[in-house]
Amino acid sequence: MYANSIVELDRAHLIHPVASWRSHEKAGVRLLQSGKGAWVTDALGRQLVDGFSGLWCVNAGYGHESIVEAATRQMRELPYATGYFGLGSEPAARLAAELAERTPGDLNHVYFTLGGSDAVDSAVRFIRYYFGAKGEPQRDQFISLEQGYHGSTTVGAGLTALPVFHNGFGLPFPWQHKIASHYPYRNRATSDAEIIAASVAALKAKVAEIGPDRVAAFFAEPIQGSGGVIVPPHGWMKAMRETCRDLGILFVADEVITGFGRTGPLLASSEDDIVPDLVTVAKGLTSGYAPMGAVFLTEHVYQTIADGAGASLVGHGFTYSAHPVSAAVGLEVLRLYEEGGLLENGRAMGVRLLDGLNGLRDHPLVGDVRGRGMLAAVEMVTDKEAKTPLPAVAEPGRRIFDRAWDNGLIIRAFAHGVLGFAPPLCCTEADIDAIVERTRMVLDLTLADPDIR
Numbered sequence: 135m136y137a138n139s140i141v142e143l144d145r146a147h148l149i150h151p152v153a154s155w156r157s158h159e160k161a162g163v164r165l166l167q168s169g170k171g172a173w174v175t176d177a178l179g180r181q182l183v184d185g186f187s188g189l190w191c192v193n194a195g196y197g198h199e200s201i202v203e204a205a206t207r208q209m210r211e212l213p214y215a216t217g218y219f220g221l222g223s224e225p226a227a228r229l230a231a232e233l234a235e236r237t238p239g240d241l242n243h244v245y246f247t248l249g250g251s252d253a254v255d256s257a258v259r260f261i262r263y264y265f266g267a268k269g270e271p272q273r274d275q276f277i278s279l280e281q282g283y284h285g286s287t288t289v290g291a292g293l294t295a296l297p298v299f300h301n302g303f304g305l306p307f308p309w310q311h312k313i314a315s316h317y318p319y320r321n322r323a324t325s326d327a328e329i330i331a332a333s334v335a336a337l338k339a340k341v342a343e344i345g346p347d348r349v350a351a352f353f354a355e356p357i358q359g360s361g362g363v364i365v366p367p368h369g370w371m372k373a374m375r376e377t378c379r380d381l382g383i384l385f386v387a388d389e390v391i392t393g394f395g396r397t398g399p400l401l402a403s404s405e406d407d408i409v410p411d412l413v414t415v416a417k418g419l420t421s422g423y424a425p426m427g428a429v430f431l432t433e434h435v436y437q438t439i440a441d442g443a444g445a446s447l448v449g450h451g452f453t454y455s456a457h458p459v460s461a462a463v464g465l466e467v468l469r470l471y472e473e474g475g476l477l478e479n480g481r482a483m484g485v486r487l488l489d490g491l492n493g494l495r496d497h498p499l500v501g502d503v504r505g506r507g508m509l510a511a512v513e514m515v516t517d518k519e520a521k522t523p524l525p526a527v528a529e530p531g532r533r534i535f536d537r538a539w540d541n542g543l544i545i546r547a548f549a550h551g552v553l554g555f556a557p558p559l560c561c562t563e564a565d566i567d568a569i570v571e572r573t574r575m576v577l578d579l580t581l582a583d584p585d586i587r
């Protein structure tokens with residue numbers, strides 16, 4: 135058992151995110167103590183391979199001294215600088231410039247936030263400013279995908295399509311609309327081209343239904359993360375991007391998970407060969423070592439707002455926008471991705487991960503294996519032919535998570551029987567093999583669970 139005092143402090147005072155508060159009171163906290171590479175150690179000294187990079191964020195892996203040094207140096211020099219009153223800091227300006235140089239096309243302007251949810255909220259506000267400046271303020275309707283996740287602030291939660299984030303809040307707002315996900319494994323369409331055509335048709339139909347001059351933007355993740363790591367067919371993002379252009383609406387790529395090497399390149403949008411009008415990022419931007427997110431704006435979107443509300447005052451800001459310590463961390467993390475070889479290693483290990491997981495297809499519970507780069511999923515079913523999802527037993531995600539934990543593995547166990555993988559890009563071959571082997575154990579134990587059969 136962990137030190138009782140800490141468990142009790144946690145139980146009595148700490149509210150955990152996206153949790154059953156009562157179940158957590160009963161179960162108590164699991165205390166993580168330290169980390170190195172792809173491994174974390176809990177407060178009892180138990181070592182676990184982190185197949186989920188914390189919460190899809192510690193892309194660089196744990197224990198990078200150079201990141202610690204960058205943060206320490208900045209804290210000593212100047213721990214805080216506001217961006218209000220025209221003030222700023224060197225790391226924030228440098229990070230913005232380094233990112234602008236690497237983003238596809240002319241996504242040249244960066245607004246820093248504290249994380250992904252407020253990056254999504256900021257994007258929504260910038261889009262409203264954009265259409266205000268264009269003299270089209272009636273374009274105030276937004277579309278996103280079923281199974282999509284765009285944060286848990288109220289606006290982001292409404293764009294999100296997971297009911298647990300809506301219930302009790304009157305969400306989604308009337309101006310937030312959804313179209314079906316591409317979800318290839320559960321799509322009735324039989325070819326990639328059909329899936330893409332169906333999404334394009336659904337977007338056009340939704341815009342026509344809402345009113346062609348009312349829609350502002352379409353938000354999509356290049357790979358749907360929290361909805362169960364759902365990978366669209368190649369060409370899907372490009373088709374949706376082009377459809378948005380044809381419809382005169384903005385296209386926002388929410389790359390909070392897919393950014394920073396998760397799928398291979400720095401941004402998944404480059405792999406899809408598109409330039410979205412706006413991109414939201416967080417997580418891998420600082421590799422989780424400090425909180426930070428960002429919104430990238432194309433030259434056109436930026437200049438339009440700058441000539442509109444931007445010519446007087448854009449009323450949008452956070453105390454911790456462009457925090458200098460987070461920016462210093464971001465600069466060092468960026469160096470590690472490139473000069474440190476993390477992107478390259480992640481690409482090689484992503485192939486090994488997907489190969490390994492595909493090797494589990496012979497298991498009776500494995501219905502689907504999908505992924506790109508270091509982002510993957512195994513979808514469990516009780517009948518492969520009928521693709522029958524696992525039965526809704528009490529807290530199925532928690533049971534599966536517990537089994538993984540007991541076998542020294544951290545992965546995401548989505549409630550509907552999907553196992554999510556997002557290992558650090560620094561993984562060695564042995565780390566990837568450990569993740570795959572331990573996943574087989576989790577599958578075996580799940581198969582033996584009398585409630586699941």
Ligand code: PMP
Nearest residue numbers: 249250251283284285388390391
């Ligand atoms: N968008 C996407 C695609 C995400 O996956 C997430 C978080 N998982 C968010 C937005 C919200 O980010 P945060 O939790 O940093 O607020």
